Amino acid sequence: MARNCIVVNLDRCTGCYGCEVACKMENGVALGERWSKVLAVGPVGEYPHMTRYALPTLCQQCENAPCVSVCPTGASYRDDKTNVVLVDKEKCIGCKYCMMACPYGVRSWNKSEQCVEKCTLCGHLTSQDKLPACVKSCAAGARFYGDLDDPSSDVSKELAKYEAGDIHTLQDVGNAPATHYIMTSMIGEWQDRVETKGHPHTAAYPVAE
Amino acid sequence: MEIQWSLVLFTALSGAGAWLVACAGIDAFRGLAKKAAFPAIVAGIALIVVGGIASATHLSHVDRIMAVLAHPAPGIFLEALLLGIDVLVALVLLLLIKRNASAAAQKALGAVAVAMAVVFSFSCGSSYMMASQLAWNTVALPLGYLGGAMASGAALWYLLCAICKEGSDALSFAAVETVVGAVVALVTVLAFGFMADVIGGQSAVLFWVGVVVCGALVPLACGFAGMKRTSGALSLSLVAVIGAFIGSIAFRVLMWTASVAVMSLFGVSI
Numbered sequence: 001m002a003r004n005c006i007v008v009n010l011d012r013c014t015g016c017y018g019c020e021v022a023c024k025m026e027n028g029v030a031l032g033e034r035w036s037k038v039l040a041v042g043p044v045g046e047y048p049h050m051t052r053y054a055l056p057t058l059c060q061q062c063e064n065a066p067c068v069s070v071c072p073t074g075a076s077y078r079d080d081k082t083n084v085v086l087v088d089k090e091k092c093i094g095c096k097y098c099m100m101a102c103p104y105g106v107r108s109w110n111k112s113e114q115c116v117e118k119c120t121l122c123g124h125l126t127s128q129d130k131l132p133a134c135v136k137s138c139a140a141g142a143r144f145y146g147d148l149d150d151p152s153s154d155v156s157k158e159l160a161k162y163e164a165g166d167i168h169t170l171q172d173v174g175n176a177p178a179t180h181y182i183m184t185s186m187i188g189e190w191q192d193r194v195e196t197k198g199h200p201h202t203a204a205y206p207v208a209e
Numbered sequence: 210m211e212i213q214w215s216l217v218l219f220t221a222l223s224g225a226g227a228w229l230v231a232c233a234g235i236d237a238f239r240g241l242a243k244k245a246a247f248p249a250i251v252a253g254i255a256l257i258v259v260g261g262i263a264s265a266t267h268l269s270h271v272d273r274i275m276a277v278l279a280h281p282a283p284g285i286f287l288e289a290l291l292l293g294i295d296v297l298v299a300l301v302l303l304l305l306i307k308r309n310a311s312a313a314a315q316k317a318l319g320a321v322a323v324a325m326a327v328v329f330s331f332s333c334g335s336s337y338m339m340a341s342q343l344a345w346n347t348v349a350l351p352l353g354y355l356g357g358a359m360a361s362g363a364a365l366w367y368l369l370c371a372i373c374k375e376g377s378d379a380l381s382f383a384a385v386e387t388v389v390g391a392v393v394a395l396v397t398v399l400a401f402g403f404m405a406d407v408i409g410g411q412s413a414v415l416f417w418v419g420v421v422v423c424g425a426l427v428p429l430a431c432g433f434a435g436m437k438r439t440s441g442a443l444s445l446s447l448v449a450v451i452g453a454f455i456g457s458i459a460f461r462v463l464m465w466t467a468s469v470a471v472m473s474l475f476g477v478s479i
């Protein structure tokens with residue numbers, strides 16, 4: 001079974017928000033909602049050992065996706081062919097249980113359709129051998145799409161260039177996120193959590209106090 | 210996270226209803242409160258059903274609710290299933306009491322009603338145990354749901370016994386049940402408070418005044434006073450019911466306001 005996902009090379013990412021805009025344009029995401037969002041992490045640390053980087057986020061395509069297991073109607077499901085986590089809006093009853101269960105809060109509420117929606121990894125494009133809009137539009141060439149289980153895929157080839165210590169995921173609470181981030185010491189130190197207190201000018205990760 | 214009032218009312222009302230039926234079930238073993246058993250079960254069924262309807266009001270597409278049957282999973286499906294079973298158990302118990310069925314049959318259904326109250330009120334809280342919510346991911350949460358439902362259901366039973374002018378033995382035993390419910394509520398909500406770290410800060414007033422004092426200490430004091438004297442049972446039980454329900458609702462409100470997501474990358478929550 002394929003493990004299609006996005007890999008982001010943060011060494012290359014410039015934080016231009018192009019992926020956010022491309023996603024909204026391609027998928028018609030409503031004003032105020034996002035399926036893809038770029039966060040600014042940091043700055044943290046003491047000069048000159050400081051870290052600040054852009055963190056593009058989206059559905060992490062978790063292997064043990066809690067949004068799928070809690071959905072009472074099967075509206076949140078994993079596609080048999082692509083293994084991508086999707087939402088069947090025709091089945092969604094709007095209980096928002098999946099929004100509570102997502103460890104990353106990356107699901108959106110569609111006010112006009114009164115149902116939950118999220119990143120589809122641009123299935124309408126990838127099914128035609130095209131790249132997701134966020135990958136295609138990335139001006140820095142920092143985003144990759146493909147199957148983690150296929151050594152010849154773009155994601156596998158990009159990950160293979162780096163040491164294990166340079167490859168990261170968002171905090172895993174048993175959901176096993178498939179999306180990977182590459183960040184070397186050139187950029188700084190990967191932050192699992194960033195305290196926003198005392199750093200009012202940063203968006204950082206919104207974290208538990 | 211935004212307070213989901215539909216869900217607050219669902220578990221507070223349905224849980225209390227299930228425990229009201231359970232108290233009538235316990236009476237099948239004691240045989241003390243024959244007048245109160247019938248109205249208690251009817252009221253219990255009404256509370257369970259009204260709670261179930263309240264839960265449906267938070268859905269944006271109720272018309273698709275039958276899809277739940279096609280995807281049996283913990284959470285909403287389990288709650289709906291247990292709610293239906295509990296109503297069925299209550300209806301059978303009601304029928305047995307109405308027809309003066311054998312004591313053995315009434316005791317058997319009474320025991321099932323108690324078991325269902327435990328399972329149902331616990332499962333309503335266990336649905337919220339998820340790794341993504343740091344404050345919710347503790348078994349103390351469903352135990353708190355169980356405790357609050359037990360306190361309010363037992364207090365309601367005490368009130369109905371007082372309204373139906375049951376004998377002193379029945380009133381004293383109903384007061385004992387109220388004490389037991391309140392003690393369980395006290396222990397479980399304190400456990401949740403400490404484990405979820407909601408005993409201080411902005412949650413302090415809601416937790417200590419709403420949940421602990423109103424939800425546990427008030428019914429505990431009323432039940433304790435009612436154990437010793439049966440005069441004034443109506444007033445005592447009414448205060449116990451009001452306190453227990455305030456506590457039950459405050460606990461559920463606290464759960465929503467104390468929600469802490471592992472991450473909220475998009476800054477949105479329900």
